[in-house]
Amino acid sequence: MLIKKKSIFLFYCLFTLLIAHAQQPTCSLTIKGSVSLSDSATSNLSAVSVYVQQSSQQVVVDSSGNFIISHFCPGKFTIRISYVGYRSIDTTLNVSTSMVFGFLLTSQTQQLTSVTVTAQVLHKDELTVAVRDTVAGLAIAETRGLSLGESLKSIAGVNSLQTGPNISKPVIHGVYSNRILIVNNGVRQEGQTWGNDHAPEIDPFIATKFTVIKGPASIRYGSDAIGGVVLVDPKDMRKEPGIDGNINIVGMTNGRVGVASGMVEEAFGGKLDGLSWRLQGTLKRAGNAQTANYYLSNTGFLEDDYSATVQYNKEHFGMQFYYSQFNTKIGIADASVVGSVADLYQAFARTQPAVEAGFSYDIGRPYQSVNHQLYKVSAFLDLPGNGGKIEGVYAYQRDNRKEFDADLPYNDSLNAGNIPDLNFQLNTQTVDLIWEHHPIKNKIVGSIGVNFITHGNVEQGTGYFQLIPNFIDYGGGIFGIEKYEAGKWIFEAGLRYDYKWLRAYALNPTDPTVEVRPTYEWRNTTVNGGVQYKFNDQFSAMYNFGSAWRPPQVIELFADGIHQSAASYEIGDSSLTLERAYNNNLSFIYGGKTIAFEAGFYVNYFNHYIYLKPDSLPVQTIQGAFPSFNYTQVNALFHGLDLSVTYNITNHFTLISKTSIVRARNLDAHDWLVFIPADRYDNSIRYHWDSVGRWKTIFIGISNLAVSTQSRVPPKSDYVSPPAGYDLWGAEIGCSIPFYRHQFIDVNLTVTNLTNVAYRDYLNRFRYYVDDLGRNVSLRILIPFNSKAN
Numbered sequence: 099m100l101i102k103k104k105s106i107f108l109f110y111c112l113f114t115l116l117i118a119h120a121q122q123p124t125c126s127l128t129i130k131g132s133v134s135l136s137d138s139a140t141s142n143l144s145a146v147s148v149y150v151q152q153s154s155q156q157v158v159v160d161s162s163g164n165f166i167i168s169h170f171c172p173g174k175f176t177i178r179i180s181y182v183g184y185r186s187i188d189t190t191l192n193v194s195t196s197m198v199f200g201f202l203l204t205s206q207t208q209q210l211t212s213v214t215v216t217a218q219v220l221h222k223d224e225l226t227v228a229v230r231d232t233v234a235g236l237a238i239a240e241t242r243g244l245s246l247g248e249s250l251k252s253i254a255g256v257n258s259l260q261t262g263p264n265i266s267k268p269v270i271h272g273v274y275s276n277r278i279l280i281v282n283n284g285v286r287q288e289g290q291t292w293g294n295d296h297a298p299e300i301d302p303f304i305a306t307k308f309t310v311i312k313g314p315a316s317i318r319y320g321s322d323a324i325g326g327v328v329l330v331d332p333k334d335m336r337k338e339p340g341i342d343g344n345i346n347i348v349g350m351t352n353g354r355v356g357v358a359s360g361m362v363e364e365a366f367g368g369k370l371d372g373l374s375w376r377l378q379g380t381l382k383r384a385g386n387a388q389t390a391n392y393y394l395s396n397t398g399f400l401e402d403d404y405s406a407t408v409q410y411n412k413e414h415f416g417m418q419f420y421y422s423q424f425n426t427k428i429g430i431a432d433a434s435v436v437g438s439v440a441d442l443y444q445a446f447a448r449t450q451p452a453v454e455a456g457f458s459y460d461i462g463r464p465y466q467s468v469n470h471q472l473y474k475v476s477a478f479l480d481l482p483g484n485g486g487k488i489e490g491v492y493a494y495q496r497d498n499r500k501e502f503d504a505d506l507p508y509n510d511s512l513n514a515g516n517i518p519d520l521n522f523q524l525n526t527q528t529v530d531l532i533w534e535h536h537p538i539k540n541k542i543v544g545s546i547g548v549n550f551i552t553h554g555n556v557e558q559g560t561g562y563f564q565l566i567p568n569f570i571d572y573g574g575g576i577f578g579i580e581k582y583e584a585g586k587w588i589f590e591a592g593l594r595y596d597y598k599w600l601r602a603y604a605l606n607p608t609d610p611t612v613e614v615r616p617t618y619e620w621r622n623t624t625v626n627g628g629v630q631y632k633f634n635d636q637f638s639a640m641y642n643f644g645s646a647w648r649p650p651q652v653i654e655l656f657a658d659g660i661h662q663s664a665a666s667y668e669i670g671d672s673s674l675t676l677e678r679a680y681n682n683n684l685s686f687i688y689g690g691k692t693i694a695f696e697a698g699f700y701v702n703y704f705n706h707y708i709y710l711k712p713d714s715l716p717v718q719t720i721q722g723a724f725p726s727f728n729y730t731q732v733n734a735l736f737h738g739l740d741l742s743v744t745y746n747i748t749n750h751f752t753l754i755s756k757t758s759i760v761r762a763r764n765l766d767a768h769d770w771l772v773f774i775p776a777d778r779y780d781n782s783i784r785y786h787w788d789s790v791g792r793w794k795t796i797f798i799g800i801s802n803l804a805v806s807t808q809s810r811v812p813p814k815s816d817y818v819s820p821p822a823g824y825d826l827w828g829a830e831i832g833c834s835i836p837f838y839r840h841q842f843i844d845v846n847l848t849v850t851n852l853t854n855v856a857y858r859d860y861l862n863r864f865r866y867y868v869d870d871l872g873r874n875v876s877l878r879i880l881i882p883f884n885s886k887a888n
Contacts, residue, residue, distance in 0.1 A: 243348035277325035299470035301403035317592035339367030395455030
């Protein structure tokens with residue numbers, strides 16, 4: 099659905115009214131900086147360019163990599179640092195006084211992170227001493243067309259929880275679902291996140307950077323960010339007057355997937371200086387996915403997504419309006435539809451579905467459809483003198499989810515199958531207000547903030563069971579974060595207090611004609627502390643400790659019925675209590691000219707860890723037979739290792755290796771936990787040329803993903819034993835082709851599961867029934883355009 103013209107006109111009117119009050123202050127601040135390269139000490143640094151978008155100032159660093167830019171006003175500035183053969187840095191600096199920064203340019207062959215700030219640049223409203231990894235630049239381009247969960251799997255320590263070939267959710271250090279908070283363009287994503295089969299309602303094409311914060315980030319983002327945070331960040335709005343945009347085209351052989359995405363934006367100059375807008379949209383279509391040996395019936399999907407942004411920014415004041423809509427229809431594999439318990443066990447034992455399927459774009463029952471809308475308004479104001487800055491965000495989200503069983507409900511015989519078995523509508527409102535105080539002696543920075551959130555959920559399904567009841571809840575929190583820099587050290591600490599209230603409108607299990615209204619209240623404190631030490635310009639270490647907590651979700655308390663899209667029967671426990679976590683993270687980071695690595699170790703203790711435990715027997719219902727699961731609590735201990743290594747064998751030849759190992763124990767039973775990722779070893783070799791003739795950034799590579807068998811599970815703890823480990827080979831080739839006014843078309847061809855191996859992944863819930871995806875060839879084309887204003 100396109101954004102209405104009158105809505106855009108209203109945005110223009112609001113910003114035009116603000117323009118009349120803009121003022122241009124006198125500016126006298128200075129920014130000094132140094133630039134270094136991660137893989138070469140002999141390059142000509144005097145060819146590195148530094149450009150400030152707001153003032154159009156551009157300088158070239160000296161032979162030692164140093165630069166100075168003068169005549170700055172206090173405020174936020176977007177700086178671009180570029181050098182041929184290296185990833186450009188596009189970053190925003192919050193300048194309140196004359197400051198010194200350091201930047202590290204990484205080779206285009208280094209995939210893990212695209213931006214590394216080596217100086218002590220402190221962000222007042224975030225925890226700096228935290229383990230975080232970024233997918234951006236070339237790395238994000240190679241994921242275009244994939245879901246958010248699949249796009250993040252290139253990061254060590256991040257896996258994907260799947261339900262069939264098209265539904266995935268991120269897993270960080272072995273934990274997932276409501277413990278992982280996704281922040282979409284500055285707003286916490288709120289949908290029906292309680293289901294393992296409920297993928298985030300986000301179009302990855304809106305982002306130019308994904309950042310994963312491993313471990314608790316509850317101080318800033320909320321008490322339930324117990325396992326980590328995924329930040330989905332679009333690029334900054336255009337500052338220089340003119341129009342630019344891009345078109346992404348993606349085609350994939352497996353499922354015959356077609357994707358088209360486009361973005362156009364404009365910034366104004368003159369009297370409208372500071373005003374900009376952006377429109378973006380994506381269309382996707384896929385048919386039946388294919389394993390190594392057979393098609394998966396009813397696994398196609400449709401998706402259309404749109405977003406619009408209007409922004410007005412000046413040095414001391416700014417405001418942004420943002421709207422997005424996400425729509426999808428996803429088929430659920432027919433192989434998960436089983437009539438009897440005997441048939442269910444036969445399905446578990448088969449190596450492929452009983453009914454052979456061919457290719458089709460048709461999507462029949464069972465399927466799920468989702469519509470998610472987000473409205474956001476944000477603003478910032480620099481207070482006079484040393485008053486600091488205030489930022490505020492208000493967001494409203496409406497999420498409509500419908501799930502359709504394979505069979506028509508009893509009252510849908512005349513409605514052509516259009517009445518869903520489950521029909522949820524979730525309305526969410528959030529408010530965030532943050533005050534950043536003025537730096538104290540350029541050493542201490544910090545912020546104080548408050549958050550408010552409320553949900554209202556209405557279930558209008560027509561099935562035989564009530565999976566979750568209607569509910570309303572609200573909660574609020576207040577937090578403070580302070581950071582202190584002393585030479586090579588950074589110290590930080592944070593404290594947060596939260597209150598949450600929930601009321602459910604459930605049916606009495608002994609008398610379904612009677613409604614009961616159980617009410618819950620929770621309150622608790624969260625703490626976080628960290629320290630970072632920089633041994634030299636290349637080597638640093640950091641340690642972080644954090645506590646976190648979350649109340650049980652409605653699905654965990656009251657589930658009682660068939661979860662259609664997950665093909666399971668789920669049972670909750672209304673006596674579940676708070677889940678608490680105590681997380682320890684220790685990391686070592688080295689960035690040398692030949693080798694770079696990051697090694698992270700973590701030990702996380704969970705008190706009353708809530709998880710979905712398989713029952714011993716399936717459940718037979720009038721709608722079919724389903725594996726049954728109970729929500730339960732145990733004390734648990736997670737520990738593991740993330741290791742990423744980049745080795746530049748020559749100036750053109752690079753080896754990249756990533757290892758993810760996690761162990762999780764049920765301390766109550768003195769045994770392993772179920773549904774924990776198996777060990778993963780991801781290795782790739784890439785050969786690249788900076789240019790060949792007029793062509794740029796040419797590369798060719800080969801990769802291998804080795805996943806071990808998950809042998810660390812309690813005996814007879816699941817309906818099907820963990821599948822065997824597997825090895826998947828892949829290949830890639832890409833380049834940038836000149837086409838118009840010094841602009842380049844990026845072309846990338848990748849092949850996954852090159853040898854077409856038949857395998858099943860332990861974290862795919864549909865491994866009970868079918869194999870994972872076979873060979874897939876993907877072609878990605880990015881066409882940019884840019885026109886400066888006259």
